[in-house]
Structures are given as structure tokens and as C-alpha cells.
Amino acid sequence: MRKIIHIDMDCFFAAVEMRDNPTLRHIPLAIGGSRQSRGVISTCNYPARAFGVRSAMPTGQALKLCPHLTLLNGNMEKYKTASRQIRSIFQRYTEHIEPLSLDEAYLDVSDCSLHHGSATRIAEDIRRSIYTETGLTASAGVAPNKFLAKIASDENKPDGLFVITPDQVDGFVKTLPLKRLPGVGSKTAERLSQLGLHYCADIANAPLPLLVKHFGSLADSLLKRSQGIDERPVFKNEQRKSLGVERTLEQDLLHYTECVEAISQLLPQLQRRLEHYSTTAAGRAAPIHKVGVKLKFSDFRQTTVEKQGQPLQLDKLLPLLDEAWQRRQQQGVRLIGLHIGFKTEHLQQLTLPF
Incomplete structure (x- = not known):
């Protein structure tokens, strides 16, 4: 049995903004599109959630639920800086860290000798260190595997800890x-x-x-x-699985040629992101495995069409766009996106006693 901790920061983007501007702490706050444009909520604080506002919700719907919602565009560089601080804290306890996003990660602490090897006390210390050094709160789940640890981290949110021991599984x-x-x-x-x-x-x-x-x-x-079984190891490699760009449109696109134009504008953005990632990955960038086109329609249905073994070229993307367009059911297109998937190699990790 292993000792796995899942750390999940509480309303991360909003929490960073509230930390830096305490006047925002007790009012409904969301990071997302402005009142004048369409978009989706990236994250929101708990006062906003009391009105039913949720992540990935269209901004317009969020404003109907909470007309006095404060909206911020967000500052990704600031969030990345906070994420790097948190990652450095993780590294004091284990080398086996699998980031899932800027605000959550799995840690395998099976061979960590701190706190007499108690995963519960390690998780408590991590949460305490995060708060002391960044001013942000984190929730944690402790369990014998990744699946249960992730579920456990959601049991006592926000700023909580939940432990599932092997005999409780x-x-x-x-x-x-x-x-x-x-x-x-x-x-x-x-x-x-x-x-x-x-x-x-x-x-x-x-x-x-x-x-x-x-x-x-x-x-x-x-x-x-x-049955509580999850044999997946915590992958310490940080290879990206995908890379993408998307745009929520000011007005729905009603014609296929308009979507082609939008794809043509998005493609250079994705190519620049890929070039930047390949440069900063220090030779670890994996080859492209697949390319895909995503459309979200006026009724908020969305569809994705992918194909393996295709280069990132406009003429190869257009057949995917055409297939996605055929699924619109006479609806307009409110969002369009492009993404690529990388080939990834998973490292095996020994199972250690609990």
C-alpha cells in the first residue's frame, strides 16, 4: 500500500486576488469574462458560490445568478508565481510529485521519513507551510491511492483535511x-x-x-x-499532455467561412505557444500525437474532432472543422478552439509498504 496525498488549493485564482486585495475577501468574486463580453468563469470564491456561481459557467449566466458579482480578468503570471512557491514546498517532502494544474497535485510520500512517516501529519505540515509562506489555504486528501486521495481532498473543503486509511477503504x-x-x-x-x-x-x-x-x-x-482499487503511480515527469488555444466570440458565427477565418487566426497563436513550450521544455517536448478542433454552439453544446498523425497545418485542420460544423444542428458557433496532444511516456514507480 502507498501513501498518497492530493493537494487542492481553495478557489486558487480568486484566493490570490483576495490575498493581495483584502477588500475582495467577503464579496462575491469571480475570475472570468467582463460584463461587456462573453466568456466563462475560470474560478470564483465561496461567497459567489453561495449564489450558485461555478467554474466553467458562462459569465452571462453567473451575472444573472449574482448581479453584483465582481469580475476580474485575472493575472496568470501572478498565479504561476504562487504555484511555483507551492511546488517548492512539495519538494521538501518528496520527489514524487505529479502536477495536475497550477493549483493541484498528487504527492507520493510513501518513503518520506518526516513526521515519523505519517502521511496525515505530512499533509498537515504541507498545508500549514503553504498558508504561512503564501497566505493561501489548501485542502488535502490522504489515501492509499490517487483516486481516493482526490476524492478525499474534496470532503472537507475549504481549508480541510480528510484521511482514508487502508482499513477504511x-x-x-x-x-x-x-x-x-x-x-x-x-x-x-x-x-x-x-x-x-x-x-x-x-x-x-x-x-x-x-x-x-x-x-x-x-x-x-x-x-x-x-472496490477502491487504483494502481496508477504518481508520475514525477512533467510532460504536458496537450496544448491549446480557444476564443469565445463576441457574436455567434453563422457561416462556415467565418469559422475558417477564425481557425486561420487561432493557428498562428497555437504555433507560437508550441514554439515557446518546445524552447522552455529543455529538450523534453514530446512529439505531436494528434490535432483537434473544438466548437461550442449557441445552445452551449460542444464537440471536439481529433485525428492522430496529422501535422499542425491549416489544410489538415479544415476537414476536422467541417466534421465539427456538421454537428451544429442549425446553431451558431460561440466558441472555437484548437489543440494538440503529445505522445507521453509514463514512468513506472515501485509500490512501497504503507
Whole structure:
């Protein structure tokens, strides 16, 4: 058994702004699009969440829920600086760090001797150090694997700690709603519910042929996670899996030729980002594995079309755009994006005793 900690900063971007400007602490605050333009909420503080505002919500919808919401464009360089401070704190405890984003990461502390090897006390010390040195709060989950650690970090948010010891795993997962499992989105959760499957205990007792029939390759993951099994190691390499650019449009695009023009403008931006990443990756940039086009329609449906083995060229992107455009169902296009996926190599890590 391993000792895994998942650290998740509390409303990170908004928290940095509140730290730097205390007058923002007790008012609804969001980082996202301005009142005069369309966009989405990147993150929001807890006073805003009390009104129903959430990350990834369209800014217009957020303003309807909370008309007095304070909106900031955000400062990515400032957030990156704070993230680097937090990363340096992690490195005092372990080399096995897997960043998921600027504000969350997995740490494998199985071989950490600090605090007599207690993962719980290590997590407490990490949270204390983060607050003392950055003025920001973090929530943490401690468990024998990544999947449970991530779920645990959400149990006592904000500024909380939740521990699942090896002997508590079976009892914890039995009552865990299936909708909280990784890979179970709203549509999958709805299908599970229609089959009378609501909790992990239900999956454990479900016939395998039934799961395979309805969920295909996801059936194996559902079975393992519902038993608290997750064998994935914490990857200490920091190879990016993808890189992308996107734009929320001032007005919906109603014609295919307008989308072609938008793609033509986005492509140089993505090429510059790729060049910058390749330069700063110090020779570790992986080759491009796939390219993709993303469209979000007027009704907020979105679709992505990807193809492997394609160079990042306009003539190779247009067939993907055309396929995505055919899915619009007479809706306009409110957002358009491009992305590339990299080939990544996963490092194996020994399993150490708990």
C-alpha cells in the first residue's frame, strides 16, 4: 500500500486576488469574462458560490445568478508565481510529485521519513507551510491511492483535511455515489441510475456482462474504482499532455467561412505557444500525437474532432472543422478552439509498504 496525498488549493485564482486585495475577501468574486463580453468563469470564491456561481459557467449566466458579482480578468503570471512557491514546498517532502494544474497535485510520500512517516501529519505540515509562506489555504486528501486521495481532498473543503486509511477503504467506497468516480460524467451517471446503480456497492454486485454491454471499456474502471482499487503511480515527469488555444466570440458565427477565418487566426497563436513550450521544455517536448478542433454552439453544446498523425497545418485542420460544423444542428458557433496532444511516456514507480 502507498501513501498518497492530493493537494487542492481553495478557489486558487480568486484566493490570490483576495490575498493581495483584502477588500475582495467577503464579496462575491469571480475570475472570468467582463460584463461587456462573453466568456466563462475560470474560478470564483465561496461567497459567489453561495449564489450558485461555478467554474466553467458562462459569465452571462453567473451575472444573472449574482448581479453584483465582481469580475476580474485575472493575472496568470501572478498565479504561476504562487504555484511555483507551492511546488517548492512539495519538494521538501518528496520527489514524487505529479502536477495536475497550477493549483493541484498528487504527492507520493510513501518513503518520506518526516513526521515519523505519517502521511496525515505530512499533509498537515504541507498545508500549514503553504498558508504561512503564501497566505493561501489548501485542502488535502490522504489515501492509499490517487483516486481516493482526490476524492478525499474534496470532503472537507475549504481549508480541510480528510484521511482514508487502508482499513477504511472498503467502508468508504461502499457508500460512495458513482457520480463521484473519475470518468463518470452526467450522461454516464444517468445511464447508471437507469440501471438501478447509484453507489459503488451496487457496481460490485452488478453482473459483468451487464456492465460491459452498457459501458464497454469503462466497465473495468468502474469495477476497480468501486472496490477502491487504483494502481496508477504518481508520475514525477512533467510532460504536458496537450496544448491549446480557444476564443469565445463576441457574436455567434453563422457561416462556415467565418469559422475558417477564425481557425486561420487561432493557428498562428497555437504555433507560437508550441514554439515557446518546445524552447522552455529543455529538450523534453514530446512529439505531436494528434490535432483537434473544438466548437461550442449557441445552445452551449460542444464537440471536439481529433485525428492522430496529422501535422499542425491549416489544410489538415479544415476537414476536422467541417466534421465539427456538421454537428451544429442549425446553431451558431460561440466558441472555437484548437489543440494538440503529445505522445507521453509514463514512468513506472515501485509500490512501497504503507
